Amino acid sequence: xxxxxxxxxxxxxxxxxxxxxxxxxxxxxxxxxxxxxxxxxxxxxxxxxxxxxxxxxxxxxxxxxxxxxxxxxxxxxxxxxxxxxxxxxxxxxxxxxxxxxxxxxxxxxxxxxxxxxxxxxxxxxxxxxxxxxxxxxxxxxxxxxxxxxxxxxxxxxxxxxxxxxxxxxxxxxxxxxxxxxxxxxxxxxxxxxxxxxxxxxxxxxxxxxxxxxxxxxxxxxxxxxxxxxxxxxxxxxxxxxxxxxxxxxxxxxxxxxxxxxxxxxxxxxxxxxxxxxxxxxxxxxxxxxxxxxxxxxxxxxxxxxxxxxxxxxxxxxxxxxxxxxxxxxxxxxxxxxxxxxxxxxxxxxxxxxxxxxxxxxxxxxxxxxxxxxxxxxxxxxxxxxxxxxxxxxxxxxxxxxxxxxxxxxxxxxxxxxxxxxxxxxxxxxxxxxxxxxxxxxxxxxxxxxxxxxxxxxxxxxxxxxxxxxxxxxxxxxxxxxxxxxxxxxxxxxxxxxxxxxxxxxxxxxxxxxxxxxxxxxxxxxxxxxxxxxxxxxxxxxxxxxxxxxxxxxxxxxxxxxxxxxxxxxxxxxxxxxxxxxxxxxxxxxxxxxxxxxxxxxxxxxxxxxxxxxxxxxxxxxxxxxxxxxxxxxxxxxxxxxxxxxxxxxxxxxxxxxxxxxxxxxxxxxxxxxxxxxxxxxxxxxxxxxxxxxxxxxxxxxxxxxxxxxxxxxxxxxxxxxxxxxxxxxxxxxxxxxxxxxxxxxxxxxxxxxxxxxxxxxxxxxxxxxxxxxxxxxxxxxxxxxxxxxxxxxxxxxxxxxxxxxxxxxxxxxxxx
Numbered sequence: 001x002x003x004x005x006x007x008x009x010x011x012x013x014x015x016x017x018x019x020x021x022x023x024x025x026x027x028x029x030x031x032x033x034x035x036x037x038x039x040x041x042x043x044x045x046x047x048x049x050x051x052x053x054x055x056x057x058x059x060x061x062x063x064x065x066x067x068x069x070x071x072x073x074x075x076x077x078x079x080x081x082x083x084x085x086x087x088x089x090x091x092x093x094x095x096x097x098x099x100x101x102x103x104x105x106x107x108x109x110x111x112x113x114x115x116x117x118x119x120x121x122x123x124x125x126x127x128x129x130x131x132x133x134x135x136x137x138x139x140x141x142x143x144x145x146x147x148x149x150x151x152x153x154x155x156x157x158x159x160x161x162x163x164x165x166x167x168x169x170x171x172x173x174x175x176x177x178x179x180x181x182x183x184x185x186x187x188x189x190x191x192x193x194x195x196x197x198x199x200x201x202x203x204x205x206x207x208x209x210x211x212x213x214x215x216x217x218x219x220x221x222x223x224x225x226x227x228x229x230x231x232x233x234x235x236x237x238x239x240x241x242x243x244x245x246x247x248x249x250x251x252x253x254x255x256x257x258x259x260x261x262x263x264x265x266x267x268x269x270x271x272x273x274x275x276x277x278x279x280x281x282x283x284x285x286x287x288x289x290x291x292x293x294x295x296x297x298x299x300x301x302x303x304x305x306x307x308x309x310x311x312x313x314x315x316x317x318x319x320x321x322x323x324x325x326x327x328x329x330x331x332x333x334x335x336x337x338x339x340x341x342x343x344x345x346x347x348x349x350x351x352x353x354x355x356x357x358x359x360x361x362x363x364x365x366x367x368x369x370x371x372x373x374x375x376x377x378x379x380x381x382x383x384x385x386x387x388x389x390x391x392x393x394x395x396x397x398x399x400x401x402x403x404x405x406x407x408x409x410x411x412x413x414x415x416x417x418x419x420x421x422x423x424x425x426x427x428x429x430x431x432x433x434x435x436x437x438x439x440x441x442x443x444x445x446x447x448x449x450x451x452x453x454x455x456x457x458x459x460x461x462x463x464x465x466x467x468x469x470x471x472x473x474x475x476x477x478x479x480x481x482x483x484x485x486x487x488x489x490x491x492x493x494x495x496x497x498x499x500x501x502x503x504x505x506x507x508x509x510x511x512x513x514x515x516x517x518x519x520x521x522x523x524x525x526x527x528x529x530x531x532x533x534x535x536x537x538x539x540x541x542x543x544x545x546x547x548x549x550x551x552x553x554x555x556x557x558x559x560x561x562x563x564x565x566x567x568x569x570x571x572x573x574x575x576x577x578x579x580x581x582x583x584x585x586x587x588x589x590x591x592x593x594x595x596x597x598x599x600x601x602x603x604x605x606x607x608x609x610x611x612x613x614x615x616x617x618x619x620x621x622x623x624x625x626x627x628x629x630x631x632x633x634x635x636x637x638x639x640x641x642x643x644x645x646x647x648x649x650x651x652x653x654x655x656x657x658x659x660x661x662x663x664x665x666x667x668x669x670x671x672x673x674x675x676x677x678x679x680x681x682x683x684x685x686x687x688x689x690x691x692x693x694x695x696x697x698x699x700x701x702x703x704x705x706x707x708x709x710x711x712x713x714x715x716x717x718x719x720x721x722x723x724x725x726x727x728x729x730x731x732x733x734x735x736x737x738x739x740x741x742x743x744x745x746x747x748x749x750x751x752x753x754x755x756x757x758x759x760x761x762x763x764x765x766x767x768x769x770x771x772x773x774x775x776x777x778x779x780x781x782x783x784x785x786x787x788x789x790x791x792x793x794x795x796x797x798x799x800x801x802x803x804x805x806x807x808x809x810x811x812x813x814x815x816x
Contacts, residue, residue, distance in 0.1 A: 031808045037064060037133045038812035044069055047794060047803040050769040050777035053305040053314075059123075060130040062308040063322045065810060067134025067161070070302055074319040074771045075138065076150040077260075077298060078165075079158050080713070081320050084260050085168040086110040090377040091386065092154050093713075098377060098389065100256045105373040106393050106400045107175070107417065113168035116422045120167075124425050128163035131322040135161035148772060150713075153720050155384050161320075169320040170423045170448065174416035176257050176293075177449035180530060181344045181412055182246050185403060188480050189246075201637065205521065206653045208534040208565070210512050210541045212452075212464055213501040214520030245405070258294045259713050270337035271559075271741060273540050274454045274462045276509035281549045284756035285456035288555045289326055289335030292735065295745040297712040297726055298778075299765040303793065305800070306431075313431040314795055315763060316749055323427050326751060328761060328795075331434040332457045333753035337513045339450040339501075341470045341527040342477070343415040345491075347398040347484030348408055359396055360485040369395040398484060410481060413491065415447065415469045423448035426467075436463055436504060443467040444497050452513035458755050464511045466501035466518065469494045470527065477526045495525050512541045533652045535565040535739045552760060555752045560732075560742050560788030564619075566656055567738035568610035570629075571622045573659045574678055578602040581675035601682060612740050614703025614730035621700065623737045624685035625678070630655050632681065636668035703730025708745035710767060723773040726782075742788065750790045759799040764790025 042065040045053040052069040056062035071078065083089050087104030089097035104110075117128065139158055151157060205216065272289040280286045293300055304324065305314040315327015326335055351368075352358035358365045373391040378384055394401040398411040415421060429442035439455055443465055450468025455461075471491040476482065482489030501519050503511065515532035543558050544550065579602065601621060608618035633655060658666035662674045671677040686697070693700050708731040712724035733742035747766065754760040766785045770777040784790050794803040 029806050031806070032811065033808060034811045034813050035068070035137045036813040037137055038810060040812065042810045044808040044810065045800055045804040046806045046808070047800075048805055049303070049764075049781060049791065050775070051303045051305065051793065053794065053800045053804070054307065056308045059308055059311070060126060062306055062311070063127045063130035064134035064137070066304060066306060066322055067131035067136075068138045068810070069134075070304070070317075070319055071135040071138040071161075073769050073775075073777075074298060074302060075135075075158060076148040077771050078135070078161070078169075078319045079151075081169045081172065081260055081318070082161075082165040084256060085113075085172040087373075087375065089256075090375055090389075092156060092378060094378040094380055098375065099252050101375050102373075102391055103253065103256075105375065105391060106402055107171070108371070108393070108400070109168050109171040110164075112417065112419065112421075113164040113171065115419050116167040117162070117164040119420070120422050121425050121428075124422070124428050125163070127322050127428060128166050128424075131166060132161045132163050149720065149723065149774075153714055153717055166320050166322060166424070167422070169318060171416060172260070173318070174421075174423070174449045177338045177340070177451075178343050178414070178416060179253070180342055180528075181346050181402065181410075181414075182250050182253075183530065184344075184346050184478070184480055185410070186246050201634075201654050202529075203653050204517065204529055204531060206517070206534045208538045209517045209531075210514075210534060210537040211520045212506075212511055212513060212518040213466075213503055214522040216521045218520075218522040249403075258296070258711065260296065260300070271512075271514045271536055271540060272335035272337050272452065272454045273510070273512040273544065274335070274456050274464075275511075275544060275550060276462050276505070277460045279509045279544070279548070279550060280756075281551045282754065282756035284458065284460060284754070285333075285462050286550060286552060286555055286755070287333045287335055287454060287456040287462075287751075287753040288559065289337070289454070289749075289751045290559050291326070291336070291748050292743050292746045293748040295708065295710045295748070295766060297710045297715075297724060297767060298769075298771040299748055299767050301749045301765045303763060303765060303769060305793065305795065311432050314758075314761075314793055315751070316765065321424065321427075323424065323431050325427060326749070327763070328753050328755075328758060329431060329433070330458075330758070332439060332455060333755060333761075334430060334439070334456075335454045335751060335753075336451040338515055339452050339466045339468065339513075339518070339527070340515060340530060340532070341450050341468070342479065342530070343450065343468075343470060345398075345413045345471070345473070345478045345489055346403075346410045346481035347396070347413065347489060348481050349396050349398070349401070349411050349484040351409060357394070361397060362485070362487050366397065371395065396484065411484060415471065416449070418447065418469075421447040421469070435459070436461055439463070440465065440502075452515075452518060454511055454513065456753065456755050460755075461505055462509070462511060463504040464502060464513070467497075468500075470500070470525070471495075472525065477529070479529055499525070510541065510544050512537050512544070514540065533566070533739055536741050536743075539563060539565055539741050552752045552754050552762060556750070556762065556789050558741060559747070559750050559752075562612045562733040562740045562742050564610055564612055564734065564738035564740050566652065567612070567619070567622055567626070569656055570626050570659055570738075571605045571608055571610065571618070574622070574625065575602050575606045577662075577674050577678055598679065598682060612702055612732065612734040612738055614701065614732045616702045617698075617700055619702040619734075619738070620689065620705050621685060623702075623734070624689050625681045626655075626737055628681040628684035628688070629659065629678070632668050632677070632684075633658060633666050637666070701730070702734075703732070706731045706734070706744065710745065726767065726779060729786075732786075747785070750785065750788060752790075758795040759792060761793055761795065762790045763793045 038061050040057045040061055042056045042061050044065055054065045056065055087101035090101045270291040274287040277283045277285055300318055301316040302319050303316055313324040313327055313329040315324040317325045350360040357368050359368055371393045375389045375391055376386045377389050378386060396411045398413045399417055401409050402412040403410045426442050426446040433439040433442050446467045447469050450470060453465045453467055455463040472493050474490045474492050475488045514537035516534040516537045517531040604618045605622060612619045667677060689700050693704060707728040709728055710726040715721050715724045731744040733740045733744040735743035735746050749765050752762045764781050764784050767779045768777040768781045794800045
């Protein structure tokens with residue numbers, strides 16, 4: 001009966017009017033609203049893409065209008081983000097989200113955000129308060145028929161937006177961009193791997209690295225890993241089960257991030273680069289940025305233009321965050337990628353067997369804090385009735401217990417959990433910075449996930465700063481859990497701001513970051529062992545040096561580049577080895593693989609342009625062979641459990657060297673030579689592709705195997721789900737195995753800032769501004785995104801006036 005009622009409700013929703021945002025998008029070119037909470041009138045000019053260009057006479061009204069405009073396009077997404085961070089997803093999705101909610105409750109993001117809302121700077125508090133009032137002013141205009149479709153499908157209403165909700169959304173960004181503790185646990189389980197083996201198989205350094213700061217000529221003293229905790233875990237735990245549990249935990253966490261468009265595999269998220277005026281056609285710096293985050297419907301980014309006395313900035317922000325996160329103002333432009341230092345440490349706490357709350361410290365026993373959480377859980381999709389699930393969180397001097405296994409309890413220390421880690425104070429200041437010194441000053445106390453900030457200004461300067469809090473430890477480097485009963489892993493301080501990686505106007509006139517290693521071995525502080533592969537950064541750098549003068553069009557073309565460096569190396573070596581074997585052995589085939597097929601494959605790889613294009617047959621075959629090659633090498637060297645744990649950058653440099661130098665130690669023992677080995681990898685690849693794509697090898701293409709997907713949490717809902725569905729399409733580019741500059745559907749935003757003319761600056765998101773499927777701005781930017789040619793974002797008053805297709809004038813309500 002309940003199920004029938006639910007289906008009838010959904011059918012009724014399909015027949016009702018569309019939400020306000022879609023109605024306004026089709027309404028007359030001039031609108032007026034009277035809203036309480038404003039001091040003066042505000043103008044919101046929307047261009048052909050639906051981007052709001054907001055002009056106010058004071059900061060409070062500016063952020064009020066930003067909150068109102070953002071909510072009118074993305075209200076349900078805002079609610080989803082805050083529920084995710086607060087651990088309140090089970091209230092709308094049921095038990096399927098319970099484990100995700102428990103993770104956020106362990107971190108206590110909600111209480112942390114409430115504290116930040118009270119203790120932020122006066123300017124930021126005022127901005128957050130005004131933004132919240134604007135969001136709530138929009139919510140107040142809604143009724144049962146005009147609520148965004150997701151609220152009606154799930155049968156609930158949005159509660160009022162609080163300033164703390166904006167802070168809590170920031171914490172989910174911090175979690176996405178700095179979570180490394182599961183990798184520390186996995187590493188601790190692989191006790192048989194010596195430090196020399198680790199450094200050889202998974203080196204921090206690659207000859208392809210593009211360094212921004214320092215060099216590799218002078219080597220700073222390196223922090224040694226003790227390995228003590230590693231041996232303890234490996235001796236007492238079943239490695240396969242242990243790694244399986246960690247994998248499941250990681251997948252649960254990634255499911256959360258994918259739902260909200262914030263997943264960044266192995267912390268890899270983005271490209272940015274900047275060139276000085278002597279390398280640009282305009283004589284002024286050009287800056288580019290394309291964040292790589294999980295594809296979602298709608299995009300995680302929202303385009304906005306803000307103007308009031310003292311601030312004039314445009315770019316993108318995330319729904320729920322006031323101000324501009326990535327963009328430019330009248331004087332400077334900035335972009336961000338994840339630096340990804342290790343800012344999370346685990347501590348194996350020793351609890352008293354006689355008292356589960358007491359744990360050992362260097363000064364004796366201490367009582368842990370135990371916090372009780374109540375999680376509201378929806379009974380089912382068809383039954384919105386709520387039940388309460390109690391959940392206890394234990395917190396030690398290091399932080400909350402985040403993992404328990406065989407009576408081992410691990411506490412987490414993390415920079416993001418500090419009460420004063422208020423990320424958006426820096427953003428507020430960056431929006432108003434006019435030069436390098438003010439930009440640096442804005443970053444000086446930035447406590448968020450450490451970012452590679454690139455900078456350019458209208459005076460012709462460029463710069464880079466790796467800003468954020470990075471701990472300096474008493475011993476070790478944080479890559480393995482510490483004994484929590486000692487102070488061995490104590491954080492003694494953070495790297496001083498002046499000593500964080502940075503450069504200003506480098507002689508080369510080029511700065512590139514792409515999550516790979518940015519500091520040379522001369523840099524005196526440990527940052528991480530988990531750098532991303534250098535291929536994207538190296539390709540960008542090579543393209544920048546290949547031409548004397550670049551244009552904004554050149555930068556957009558680079559955003560669309562799908563050439564693979566390591567794929568090219570692998571394919572060339574396969575062809576070389578295959579041809580040598582054929583010359584030496586004629587047409588004989590000792591391995592039993594069809595010789596004609598093998599020779600045709602060699603021909604295909606030899607003719608390949610090494611681009612991960614959607615219609616490429618060579619790309620899919622080469623990548624499948626590489627996967628088989630890598631898997632067999634790592635299994636032979638490490639065993640299946642350890643090999644399965646290492647992904648991404650881990651092993652890429654070693655694999656490149658193995659194939660190019662035909663390393664004897666990398667050759668699995670069952671093969672006499674690399675020719676035999678590659679034939680086996682070829683057979684593995686054909687078998688895997690046949691399972692995925694069918695037996696007709698002529699239909700195997702990269703885009704048929706890898707398709708761009710933009711999921712929405714309600715895409716599978718009965719009757720209404722189709723409204724939220726973006727049809728799949730073949731993907732250009734690759735994010736793993738053979739990484740390219742354009743990583744495909746994970747490119748969440750594209751930005752090219754032209755400091756010679758802000759009106760020539762281009763910026764776009766993957767789908768569109770609106771989260772409403774009935775809106776014309778639901779996916780109107782998709783074609784531009786696919787072509788890597790985002791439209792210009794008007795900035796000057798005259799450009800905005802020419803681009804305006806609709807103006808909303810918001811007037812303050814008069815008090816009687």
